[in-house]
Amino acid sequence: MTNIGEDQSTTLPRRQLGRYLKDARLAVGLKLEDVAPLMQWSASKLSRIESGKSPAIRVLDVEALCRIYEIDDPEVSAGLLGLAKQSTGTSWWQAFDDVISGNFDLYVGLESSAQQLSMFQPHIVAGLLQTPAYARAVEQGYYSDISEQELERRIQLRIKRQSLLNRKFKPVAVDFVIHESALWTVVGNGKVMAAQCHHLANLPVNVEVRVLPYDAGFPAGLPTGPFAILDFGTDSKGRETSPTVVYVELYAGDLYLERRKDVARYRQAYSATLKAALDVPDSKRRLRQIAREHER
Known part of the structure; x- marks a missing residue:
């Protein structure tokens, strides 16, 4: 296993470390x-450490776990220790803990680590694109x-999150x-809506926006509500860097799903929704048409 030099402002090192430690524990029964x-x-x-939900783990603790799990390969142990060191880095969103409610900081951390985001919103423009x-x-x-x-702080948080879309190194695909x-x-008002529609039509090439028209009905069979599928890419051996997560927005509290059957169900729903939506060029035309209507 190699030590992946991931940005310390993400949760990915913790999730990777937890996954490897769990695999090592299961390997020795x-x-x-x-x-x-x-x-x-x-x-x-x-359990929290293995799921990547513990804020940090000491290097000494990882060394002790390596001994318990009989990990004697220097490259493997060095990789685990490297991930432990990365996991202690301060995350940028901690500076916004005064305006992040509930466990949304978990989503922001996952979002900042993702390589691919697949999102459906039936009611409102996603915060990442507002x-x-x-x-x-x-x-x-x-x-x-x-x-x-506080209002300005919340808007600053939105803007900071959106840097994922325009960063020079591997901007997130959406x-x-x-x-x-x-x-x-x-x-807001018609002017706000017109500007928002133009913004959605003019995002960079790594962001593809599609409009689901009224006449598409419910492509997944039933209304799904808003959700996002977060994928984290693969390592040099083609293995998932970290398990895919489905984030489901609910008024009373959000859900984070990782079980394969849950992820597969939401992938199927998203695939059906994607097929029923307008393609990207037609969506851009529809967005600009709606913008003109709001401008009247």
Whole structure:
């Protein structure tokens, strides 16, 4: 295993390390309950480390786990130690913990690590693709008593997230399907909506926006609600760098799904939605047409 020099502002090193440690534990036939007491941990703490949800793990602890799991290959142990060191890096979104609610910081971390995002939004433009004016109107509508300072912080967070789209090294690839009704639903005012539609039509080539027209019905059979599929690429041996995650937005709390059958179900739903949507050129034309209507 090689030490992957991933940006320290992502959650990917923690997820990679956790996956490798879990594989090593299973390879020697040990259960969480067997290993945790040896580390003076609870089984739940070890489980969090293996799922990449623990904020950090000490290098000394990884060295101890390597001994328990009988990892004697210097390259493998060096790779694990390297990932442990990377996992302690400070994430950029920690500076916005005053405006990130719930466990959305988990999504931001996953988003910053992803190589491919496949998103469907039936009601609203995804935050990653919102203009500042649209984002401002959304936040003011959701938080009726929000202060101007907090409002600006929330918009800054949106803008910081959007740097993924324009970075020089491996900008994230995005496939975004939005229902036509979301483009007609006025957020802010007509001027805001016109600018937002033009923005969606003029995004860089790594972002493909498709419009799901009214007459497409429900391509997946039933309404799915908004969701995003996050893929993290493969390593030099063609293995998943980190398991695919499906993020499902709910009003009362969000879901993060990793089970293969759940991921497969959402991939199938997204594939059906993608096929029913307008292609990219027709979507651009529809977006510009709707923008002109909002400008009237």
